[in-house]
Amino acid sequence: MASTDGLVPITRAFLSRYYDKYPFTPLSDDVSRLSTDLRAMANDLRNEFPASPGEEFLVREADSHPPHKMDENMWRNREHIEEILFLLEKSHWPRLLQQQSTSEYIEIVAALGDLQVKLKNTLKTLESFQSKNADSIFNTVMTYMPQDFRGTLIRQQRERSERNRQAEIDALISSGGSIRDRYALLWNQQMERRRQLAQLGSATGVYKTLVKYLVGVPEVLLDFIRQINDDEGPMEEQRQRYGPSLYSLTSMVLSIRLFLLLYWGRFETRKPHKDQLAVLEQAVHVYTSEFERFLKFISEVFANSPFLISAEDAGALESRKNDDYKETIILPGKTYEVSLTVESANSYIAWEFSVAQGKMNMDIGFRVEYSSPSGETIMILPYRRYESNQGNFCTLMGGCYKLIWDNSYSTFFKKSLRYKVDAVHPVVDALQMAADGS
Structure with missing residues (x-):
C-alpha cells in the first residue's frame, strides 16, 4: 500500500502547468472544411426531399453544441461510429445498391468497404482506450488501498458491479434495444458510477468512519473523489485545453452520419454523385486518422498525470498562481x-x-x-x-x-x-x- 502521507489531490493550478508540457498539435484544417462540406451536402439533400422525423431528430442534434464533458464526447463518438457502421452494413444499403447492377454501383460498394475497415479500426482503438484507461485508473487508486483482504473485496466488488452492468446491456440488446438506447444506458451507468463516487467522497459521520477504517479508503482519496469532477474543478483545465479538438471531432462524425443517412434515404430517387461520395471518403479518412491521433495523445497525457501531489508542491503552485x-x-x-x-x-x-x-x-x-x-x-x-x-x-x-x-x-x-x-x-x-x- 503506497503511503498518502503529505499528499493532497491534484489542483487545477497543477494541471495547468502539467498540461503546458503536453501541447496538442492542432487538428488538420480539413476537419473544419469537410464538416462544413458535409453539412452543406446534407442541406441540399433535405431540400430535394423533406426529411423524415428520424432524420430531423439527427439534424437537431447536429445543430447543437457537443457535450462539455470529455468522457461524454468519447461515448458520443463511439455511438456515432456504430451508427455509421450500421448504415454501411449490406442489409441496410438502398435496394439498387444491393443489386450492384452497374459498374458505378460496384465502385460505390468497394468504397463503402474501405470506409467500414477504417471505422471499425477506429472503434476498436476507442474501445481499447476506454477499457485501458478505466483499468489504469482503478489500479492506480488500488495502490493507495490496503493490500489485504479489503483490497481483494474491493476488486471483487468492482468485478461484480461490472458484470451486473453488462447484464443490463445484454438484456437491452436481447429485447431489441437500438444503438441509441444502448449508449443512453451506458452513459447512465457512467453517471451512476460518478454519483457513487461523489457519495463516497462526501461521506460523513459513522459511514465515513466505516469507509476510512473498515474499507480502508485514505482521507486524501475521499477528498480527491469529492472535488475532481466539480464544474470549475481540476478537470475543467483539461476540458479547456483539449476539449475544443474533441468537440470538433464529435461534430465531424455526426456530420458524416447525418449525410450518409440522408444520402441513403434519397439514393433511389437520384443519380449518385461521385463528388459527394469523394467528400464522404475523404471525411472518413480525415476523421479516423485525426481521432486516433487524438486518442494516442490523450492516452499519454492521462497515463502520466498523477492523482495526488505533495502539499508543498500544491502550496508552491498556489503561490505562483496568486503572483499572476x-x-x-x-x-x-x-x-x-x-x-x-x-x-x-x-x-x-x-x-x-x-x-x-x-x-x-x-x-x-x-x-x-x-x-x-x-x-x-x-x-x-x-x-x-x-x-x-x-x-x-x-x-x-x-x-x-x-x-x-x-x-x-x-x-x-x-x-x-x-x-x-x-x-x-x-x-x-x-x-x-x-x-x-x-
Whole structure:
C-alpha cells in the first residue's frame, strides 16, 4: 500500500502547468472544411426531399453544441461510429445498391468497404482506450488501498458491479434495444458510477468512519473523489485545453452520419454523385486518422498525470498562481479595459477579479465586447455590476476581445481592482470518470 502521507489531490493550478508540457498539435484544417462540406451536402439533400422525423431528430442534434464533458464526447463518438457502421452494413444499403447492377454501383460498394475497415479500426482503438484507461485508473487508486483482504473485496466488488452492468446491456440488446438506447444506458451507468463516487467522497459521520477504517479508503482519496469532477474543478483545465479538438471531432462524425443517412434515404430517387461520395471518403479518412491521433495523445497525457501531489508542491503552485494577479486603481467616472487578441476560433478567454476599497467590498461594472476588423462591436457578456467574478468563454472567431471594468457611475469612490485575465489559444484548435475527463 503506497503511503498518502503529505499528499493532497491534484489542483487545477497543477494541471495547468502539467498540461503546458503536453501541447496538442492542432487538428488538420480539413476537419473544419469537410464538416462544413458535409453539412452543406446534407442541406441540399433535405431540400430535394423533406426529411423524415428520424432524420430531423439527427439534424437537431447536429445543430447543437457537443457535450462539455470529455468522457461524454468519447461515448458520443463511439455511438456515432456504430451508427455509421450500421448504415454501411449490406442489409441496410438502398435496394439498387444491393443489386450492384452497374459498374458505378460496384465502385460505390468497394468504397463503402474501405470506409467500414477504417471505422471499425477506429472503434476498436476507442474501445481499447476506454477499457485501458478505466483499468489504469482503478489500479492506480488500488495502490493507495490496503493490500489485504479489503483490497481483494474491493476488486471483487468492482468485478461484480461490472458484470451486473453488462447484464443490463445484454438484456437491452436481447429485447431489441437500438444503438441509441444502448449508449443512453451506458452513459447512465457512467453517471451512476460518478454519483457513487461523489457519495463516497462526501461521506460523513459513522459511514465515513466505516469507509476510512473498515474499507480502508485514505482521507486524501475521499477528498480527491469529492472535488475532481466539480464544474470549475481540476478537470475543467483539461476540458479547456483539449476539449475544443474533441468537440470538433464529435461534430465531424455526426456530420458524416447525418449525410450518409440522408444520402441513403434519397439514393433511389437520384443519380449518385461521385463528388459527394469523394467528400464522404475523404471525411472518413480525415476523421479516423485525426481521432486516433487524438486518442494516442490523450492516452499519454492521462497515463502520466498523477492523482495526488505533495502539499508543498500544491502550496508552491498556489503561490505562483496568486503572483499572476495584477492590481490597478479605477478613478470615479472612469473605465479600465484589457484587450486580448486571438488568432482563431475555439480559443478560451478567462478572467477572475475582485474589488475592494479599504476593508469594505464594493462593486464595479463589467462587460466583455468583441471588436470586428470592420469596427463593429458585438457584446459577448452584457454589463453587470459585481463585487467579484470569474468566468470564461470559447471564442467563435478570431479578433480583438475587450474586458471592460466600468466605474463611470461612481461620483466619489475610486475602486481597487485585483484581476487576472488570459487567452488560452487552441493548444489544439488549443479514475475513468475522474481523470479521463468529465
